[in-house]
Amino acid sequence: MSDEVNLNRRQFLTKASAAVAGIAIAPGMLLFDFAHGRPLGEPASSTVRWGMLIDTTQCETGCNECVSACSKENGWPEARTSTDVQWIRKVDLKQLSTGRQSSLPMMCQHCAEPPCVDVCPTNASFKRADGIVLVDKHRCIGCRYCMMACPYKARSFVHEPVLDHDSDMPRGKGTVESCTLCVHRVDKGGTPACVEACAKAGHRAILFGDLNDPNSEIYLRIRSVTTSQLRADLGLNPGISFVGL
């Protein structure tokens, strides 16, 4: 599997400009390098669009590291019942025509044209200038219309009182929540917890970065390998793309 990664890396390196090649001295590090922080109080920039590229050929069936990391980072309990929230979940797939099996992490796709934002009556669902789609928990009235509208089942409704709060991530009974792309980390120049956990487990199936930055690894990879977006027919232009689907 790492052969394939290296092959792809090599491909993009040959295509990349000298400047990029300069930055890409340590390929593994690229996973974390492009998330530059922005000063507090400054609004998100529309020149940036945060996104992810998920390589299903690298994602291991049965591995749950990204899910656990998200749960820990954002303070939601890992799911036991059908009413529990799941900001990120592992989906196992079997291609009907070939029987090929694969696995992938599934979360909010941070659509460029998010239906959840369109339908939200209170503007609690919103998209930041840098493409991250969020819910303002203080404004959400819990109508669940966004959950009906999301084509990816990315959102969860908090069915029970929330006992332990995380100061970074306010949560509350009766409101809707979903993957924030770890906005609190990204704004400080970090990467989402799932990306870090996946790399730590040695899979490197999730690549995070700025889709608009011609020098970013994600930008170059999307242009060098075949990628796809989920339900591209709906025209929502998700910020998450997949390899190997």
Next chain:
Amino acid sequence: MTQKTFGQSESRYFYLLVAFGLFIAAMGFGAAHYMEEHGHVVTGMNQQVVWGMPHVFAIFMIVAASGVLNVAAIGSVFGKVAYKGRAPLAGMLSIAMLAGGLAVLMLDLGRPERVIVAATNFNPTSVFAWNLPLYSGLFFFVSLYMWTLLEQRMNHWVKPIGLAVFTWRIILTTGTGLIFAFLVARQAYASAILPPMFLVMSFTWGLAVFHVVQSAMYAWNGKVHDPAILQRMRNLLGIFVIGTLYLVAAYHLTNLYFARQTAFEHFILRDGGIFPCLFWGGYVVFGSLLPLLLIYLPSLGKPRFVVAASLLVILGSFALLYVFIIGGQVFPLSIFPGYEVSSSFGDGQIASYHPSLPEFLLGFGGLAIAFLTTIIGVRVIDSLLPHDAPDRRKDNH
């Protein structure tokens, strides 16, 4: 029975009914409070079925609230005197059901106390948000309309205001249909047929509710139906029931035509257990064909058969809405076409939903609000009740 003793016992019954209505409404509020206290975990809803039984009740009431105005519209806009006498009752019923339906929708929110947020933060792209001014507008126009009907000096305004009410309600029901039609990713809902389907459903359900309420009030006050009017309204109900059947059939047939939707249709119409049962048995047979039989079989033209037909239509509408709202959610979204999928979040699986007692209580609480509003309204504004025989006025229908 002399007038006096009737009045006395009537009064006693009235307070008994009010007490009954208050009791059910209180149970509804209690259920809502319980749901708010513990969270929606005490309902049958889950992450896959996010709109449950309360939505079935609420959407029935909101759709019927708009449809019942048809009776008024036929009177005021199209000048049929027989219907005109019924317009105030229709207006009252409309306000009552809208209030009941909205109360249920609101109390089912995760954060009902924040409902004011919805009023102050208006998202112009949200169909939900559009519906707010549509609902308040309906309250306003119907109240204005009733004033023009009941206040003699205002009578000459009846026609233009009636027209406004009629137009408004068509937009409102279209808006209700659009709430679903805009859910592009869901096999059950993304259909352009939904707005007209909701419109015709509203005619049918509204008229059925009107029949039932009117008959109850006639019986209550010892009045007799004018057979000619009954005949007309009965035929109208028959036509609406057929119209609804036609649009529901068109909706399913067009869905069957699109390959992406076929699996969903097979589920709803054939393999989905409770859903095909409710659809064919509840909606088609008991909610449509049997009422049609009661309406059109010549030997069965009596008022009580029309009431029975109306009641069946109402029950059938609940079956249809359950299939539409719940069935549409339990069927898995197609996120990965061409793959068999599984996950801890119900991907690729039929979700389960078992409505819980608090949900039913909340729904019935909404009906109780509508019931209370109607009986109190009728009592306060005595002239709401249409007068046919025996004290029948000249009627040029």
